[in-house]
Amino acid sequence: MSRLGRRRGGGRPTPPLVCRWDLDKTYLRSEFETIRQLLRTAFERGEDKVDVPGVVELIKVIREAAERRGQPCRTLFVSASPPQIGKAIRAKLDLDGVPYDGIVFKNQLQHLRPGKLRNLREHVGFKLVALLGGRLEEPPEARELLFGDDWESDSLIYSLYADVIARRVEGARLESILRGLSVDPELVREVLSLAARAGGADAVERVFINLERRTPPAMFRLFGERVVPTFNYFQTACCLAGAGRLEPADVVRVGQALTRSAGYTPRRLENSLGDLVRRGHLALRDAHTLLKPLRKAGLIPGPLRASGWRRVLDAVEQLRARRRRVVGPPQATVVDYEAILERLHATTPAEASGGPA
Amino acid sequence: MPTIAVDAMGGDLAPDEVVKGVAEVSLTTDIECLVVGDERRIQAVLEGVSYNPEHIAILHCADAIGMAEEPREAVRTRPDASLLVAVRAAADGRADAVVSAGNTGACILACAKHFRLLRGIRRAALASVYPRRTEYPGQDRLALLIDVGATVRCEADELMQFALMGHAYARRISKVANPRVGLLNMGSEPMKGGEILVEARRRLQELPQLNFVGNVEGNELVGGRADVIVCEGLLGNVALKLIEGVSEIFHDLASHAGEHKLAWRLGLRLLSQEIERLRELTDYTQYGGAPILGFERLLLKCHGRSNARAIANAVKVGAKAVRDRVPAEIADALSTFR
Numbered sequence: 001m002s003r004l005g006r007r008r009g010g011g012r013p014t015p016p017l018v019c020r021w022d023l024d025k026t027y028l029r030s031e032f033e034t035i036r037q038l039l040r041t042a043f044e045r046g047e048d049k050v051d052v053p054g055v056v057e058l059i060k061v062i063r064e065a066a067e068r069r070g071q072p073c074r075t076l077f078v079s080a081s082p083p084q085i086g087k088a089i090r091a092k093l094d095l096d097g098v099p100y101d102g103i104v105f106k107n108q109l110q111h112l113r114p115g116k117l118r119n120l121r122e123h124v125g126f127k128l129v130a131l132l133g134g135r136l137e138e139p140p141e142a143r144e145l146l147f148g149d150d151w152e153s154d155s156l157i158y159s160l161y162a163d164v165i166a167r168r169v170e171g172a173r174l175e176s177i178l179r180g181l182s183v184d185p186e187l188v189r190e191v192l193s194l195a196a197r198a199g200g201a202d203a204v205e206r207v208f209i210n211l212e213r214r215t216p217p218a219m220f221r222l223f224g225e226r227v228v229p230t231f232n233y234f235q236t237a238c239c240l241a242g243a244g245r246l247e248p249a250d251v252v253r254v255g256q257a258l259t260r261s262a263g264y265t266p267r268r269l270e271n272s273l274g275d276l277v278r279r280g281h282l283a284l285r286d287a288h289t290l291l292k293p294l295r296k297a298g299l300i301p302g303p304l305r306a307s308g309w310r311r312v313l314d315a316v317e318q319l320r321a322r323r324r325r326v327v328g329p330p331q332a333t334v335v336d337y338e339a340i341l342e343r344l345h346a347t348t349p350a351e352a353s354g355g356p357a
Numbered sequence: 358m359p360t361i362a363v364d365a366m367g368g369d370l371a372p373d374e375v376v377k378g379v380a381e382v383s384l385t386t387d388i389e390c391l392v393v394g395d396e397r398r399i400q401a402v403l404e405g406v407s408y409n410p411e412h413i414a415i416l417h418c419a420d421a422i423g424m425a426e427e428p429r430e431a432v433r434t435r436p437d438a439s440l441l442v443a444v445r446a447a448a449d450g451r452a453d454a455v456v457s458a459g460n461t462g463a464c465i466l467a468c469a470k471h472f473r474l475l476r477g478i479r480r481a482a483l484a485s486v487y488p489r490r491t492e493y494p495g496q497d498r499l500a501l502l503i504d505v506g507a508t509v510r511c512e513a514d515e516l517m518q519f520a521l522m523g524h525a526y527a528r529r530i531s532k533v534a535n536p537r538v539g540l541l542n543m544g545s546e547p548m549k550g551g552e553i554l555v556e557a558r559r560r561l562q563e564l565p566q567l568n569f570v571g572n573v574e575g576n577e578l579v580g581g582r583a584d585v586i587v588c589e590g591l592l593g594n595v596a597l598k599l600i601e602g603v604s605e606i607f608h609d610l611a612s613h614a615g616e617h618k619l620a621w622r623l624g625l626r627l628l629s630q631e632i633e634r635l636r637e638l639t640d641y642t643q644y645g646g647a648p649i650l651g652f653e654r655l656l657l658k659c660h661g662r663s664n665a666r667a668i669a670n671a672v673k674v675g676a677k678a679v680r681d682r683v684p685a686e687i688a689d690a691l692s693t694f695r
Contacts, residue, residue: 214384214407231410267389268411275410278400 014071015141017245019062020131023079023089023103025149025212027055042084046091052210053262054233054254056096061250062145062240063099068247074138077103078130080123080152104130123152124160125178125187131161132194140200145245146207147236150215150229155207156181159223159335162204164195169337180341206243208236217279222340228281234258234269235276242286248293255299266301269294358387359679361672362452365394366421366439367459369662372398375458378668380408388676391416391452393443418442421459424661428462432470440464444471447654454675456646458659458668465507465649472652475684477691481651482519483507483590483658484526486644487600492581497531499644500578501585502541505593507649513557516540516587520561520569521690522650523585529681530674531584539573539583541592546572561587566693645674653684 024030029050030041059075066073075098079089083105093100106126146161148154160177163169169177174195178188209220209229217229230236237254240246258264273290276282294300363379365372376399379390389412392399396417403413420438422431432441440459446452448471457464461483468481482504489500503523508515520538527536540558542550547558549572561569573583578596588596611632615622625632645667646657655678657671 214409216404216406216408218404264411267414271389271411271414274414278396278415279404 014069015143016072016074016139017062017066018074018076018134018138018142018144019059020134020144020146021059021075021077022148022152022154023077024081025052025151026147026154026210027051027077028089028092044085044088046088046095049088049092051092051096052212052233053264054237054258056098057254057257058233058237059098059100061237061246061253065246065250074101075099076101076134078127078134079103080106080126083107102134104134122182122184124157124181125183125191127157128161128164128178128183128191129187129194131157132164132191132198135161135165135198135203136194142201142203144204145240146204147210148207149210149212151213155209155220155223155227155229156340158204158207159227160337162202162207162226163335164191165199165204166202167199168334170195170199173337177337177341181344205245206239208239210236222336222343224335230281231275232258232264232272234264235272235281238273238276238287238290239281241290242282248290251290252293252297252299255294256297259299266299270300273300358389359453359676360389360391360451361675361679362391362393362416362443362446362455363668363672364440364443364455364457364459365392365399367424367457367464368659369424369458370664371421371458373402374664375668376402377406377665378663378672379413380406381665381669382672383409383412386412386673386676388412388672389414390672391443391446393418393446394421394439395419416442416446422463424460426460426463428460428466431460431463432466438463441467441471444468444656447656448472453679454655454657456657456659456668456671456675458646458661458663458671461506461658461661464656464658468649468652468654468656472654472656474651475653475688475691478518478522478651480508480511480515480518481649482522483593483647483649484523485593485597485647486531487579487597489579490581496581497527497533497584499531500581500583501527501531501536502578502593502597503585503587503650504590505597505647506590508590510591511553511589513553513560516553516557516589517560517564518651518691520564520567520585520587522687523587524567525686525690526648526650526678526683527585529683529686530678533584535568536584537568537570537582538585538587539570539577541578541586541588541596542572542574544572545574557587566690644670646671648674648678648683650683650687655679655684 021027029052063073063075077100086103086105089103106123146158148158160169164174175188175192178191183191204226207227209227211217211229211231215229220227220229228239230239234255237246237251241248241251255269258269273287277284277287291300295302363375365375368375372394376392379392380403382388382390384407391414393416396415399415418437418439420435422435422438422440431438435441440457440463443452443455443457444467447455465481465483474481483506484501484503485505486499486501488498491498501523503519504511524536524538527533538561540554540561542554544550548555558572561567570583573586575596577583578586579600611625615625646659649656649658655675657675659667659671
């Protein structure tokens with residue numbers, strides 16, 4: 001059932017919407033593949049940092065759309081970077097005019113002791129603790145959207161977090177998964193303790209993974225429909241519109257940000273939309289709903305191309321009708337973490353979770 | 358950026374290798390690819406590899422022409438086959454050029470059916486690049502053989518047009534300022550080869566815009582005497598296949614010789630660097646496709662066994678030809694001929 005364009009409302013107060021964002025490679029175009037880049041990133045000032053195209057506008061429209069519905073929205077960042085770069089990050093967020101409610105950094109200094117050094121590079125335990133700790137600060141009925149990238153293990157961490165708070169993964173199984181992921185025993189204990197308190201709500205609606213490294217989308221199938229790998233934030237916005245979280249006008253704003261500041265052309269946006277439909281993350285009727293305002297704003301090629309686009313859509317529609325496949329809200333996903341662990345042991349942690357080594 | 362329509366269902370390794378080639382192009386260039394074929398199969402391949410969807414559009418069609426099908430009948434009765442849909446997309450202006458690894462005859466007939474011939478052109482030609490020995494520093498290590506099968510038998514007029522088309526293509530794509538043009542014949546003397554070739558030679562000699570070097574014999578095909586070698590389709594196809602065949606025999610010999618004698622194995626080990634260079638030189642996957650010249654739009658015909666790399670290179674060559682306005686260059690060259 002399509003929810004695009006429907007406004008939520010009614011007498012009861014709407015539960016808050018919590019958006020949790022990763023920072024590097026999700027919000028910022030950080031580069032730290034070499035020591036030189038790592039050092040440069042560490043000493044960059046706020047005005048030197050570069051955001052991923054469209055992310056600033058997306059954060060703003062999600063918040064504004066929620067507030068239009070009378071739903072409080074909280075934007076939180078969780079980063080595995082050290083708190084020492086916090087000042088530059090806050091300066092960057094202020095410069096971008098991004099409204100946010102908190103940032104959690106990873107205190108790297110506490111790992112600079114014997115036996116804990118490997119925790120410097122291990123983020124699963126740290127992020128789960130940060131996410132579960134953050135969950136305890138929200139009302140139990142709060143809904144969540146999670147945003148990460150394909151560089152680390154965000155798809156795995158976010159899926160695990162979603163299943164832990166939904167009590168689909170708990171107790172001995174959770175412990176076994178964490179140990180399988182080589183999480184530090186201290187952090188395992190902390191996660192288990194937090195999980196026992198934070199659980200009880202199937203709160204995570206979707207997990208968006210920014211395919212910064214262009215990881216093949218098929219790598220994320222193990223995580224189910226809840227995880228949506230997207231190639232740009234226009235796709236993310238379209239998907240959120242399909243889920244009823246954004247209005248078409250909000251998608252137009254994200255598209256405009258991309259054309260204005262990142263050199264996107266109407267053709268690139270049109271292709272992005274087509275890809276999203278083909279991958280089954282946006283229903284065809286929702287794509288149709290978005291087309292009109294996008295075309296009106298000049299973000300999708302005009303009448304000459306429209307006939308071509310129409311042909312593509314018609315072809316896709318016929319195909320979909322044949323397959324009797326209807327895209328709707330993600331089903332309650334059952335993630336096979338044991339299979340993911342198996343893949344993880346065959347490859348590297350990040351590859352196993354859709355990201356690289 | 359140019360848009361290249363890619364026939365996803367054409368070729369022995371389609372759609373997997375074709376789609377992988379497109380994915381590779383999408384990651385490394387801004388070329389827009391319109392991939393034509395079975396959407397479900399194309400998408401399944403795409404999702405298993407790295408790609409950038411911003412540069413890829415898919416035009417769905419369920420039908421495809423097989424490699425062994427009779428071309429004329431297939432083109433006549435299968436209007437919704439991927440090749441014909443791709444060619445029509447280019448004819449309608451939705452794409453600027455076409456790349457296909459499918460049935461060669463069907464490619465030529467599809468172009469003839471949907472593309473307009475350039476003004477003054479009598480017959481289209483299929484041109485192919487192949488590796489050869491160079492004679493002077495800076496000479497392109499690839500020569501262009503035209504025609505290799507589009508027009509089986511030719512008149513002198515057609516051979517002259519082929520010479521002008523090949524000259525224009527080599528100038529634009531190989532960036533040879535003044536390519537040397539030769540006529541493939543059975544002897545270097547002016548009177549050799551029969552009436553048509555004698556007349557063609559005489560008239561080519563009189564064209565001031567061509568750097569014509571005279572007749573080129575079979576043994577000179579792999580030398581550096583001419584950059585563009587003109588011939589009728591039947592002869593060109595035989596010559597090209599012969600070059601490919603000799604190269605394959607050499608590779609087979611090199612790979613199996615070592616199995617028989619230790620001395621040969623040692624010899625091959627010593628020559629391994631040179632053998633690798635030769636392998637690279639004769640590797641068709643790095644040369645892109647063979648262009649069908651003479652139409653207002655370009656179709657690059659890739660080898661039937663093309664892998665992802667060959668397809669990616671053909672798409673890049675197609676985009677380069679569009680950017681460098683190759684059909685317009687050919688039209689200009691022919692206007693002086695008229």
